[in-house]
Amino acid sequence: MRVTKQRTAILDFLRSKRHHYSATQIYDAVREKIPNISLGTVYRNLAQLIEDKEIISVETSDKCVYYDGFTADHAHFVCEGCKEIFDFPLILEDSEPSKAGFLVENQRVVYYGLCAKCNKK
Amino acid sequence: MRVTKQRTAILDFLRSKRHHYSATQIYDAVREKIPNISLGTVYRNLAQLIEDKEIISVETSDKCVYYDGFTADHAHFVCEGCKEIFDFPLILEDSEPSKAGFLVENQRVVYYGLCAKCNKK
DNA sequence: GTATCTGCAAATCATTTGCATTCTG
């Protein structure tokens, strides 16, 4: 794996934010620094960065995938009101699959509902 | 909401199986009973059935959504070896978001790894 | 009878890919 300015810019962007971004949003953000970067390059780098465990992907009921530069285990909450994605701590215990002899390499917890603000309305 | 033979066939199919199917797989299965059903109808009914909480959707790192006629709370395990999706009980406790005043309407837990069989190889 | 649902086909839209060129080590 080579260090290119494109890959560096993408990773720097994701790490600089405690937020979750779609490929297109990342593309738009990085384009401010590298105007001629292509969307294909963004996707290829995101895939590579996931493989290298530098970032994680967040699959929700949205049609697009979000990417997160914060890789410590945590849960996500998708607010159906304001569409915001929130982070929450994830309490890991002996998981059912591992008790059954399965090898758990990864786990995703996503809550859906209304955030505190939207819930009050 | 009207009871059509298409909607009934889709729901019957999903309820008759303890398994998870993509829209295309459901389309293929239901076509054996209703040969001229269209994929668009399958998607429209799946969306409706989800809204009515008759079925649930399972989002994974796959590019397609899976549908599940078993609606009681449970976790999913996606085996990266054989690609099978397994059900596991889900131990629900006071979730972090609800402690924070968020309204949790739904929650999805997906594990990734190797099932017992693939893990042995 | 009328609003809802369906089949069909075309449109979307996120993501992937082929290829010639450029860049990193």
Place this chain on the structure above:
DNA sequence: CAGAATGCAAATGATTTGCAGATAC
């Protein structure tokens, strides 16, 4: 230099949608 990575544009594939005709209630 050689293998990787990039930009561009075209391809893919799941999902959505417009519309005219069929169906449920």
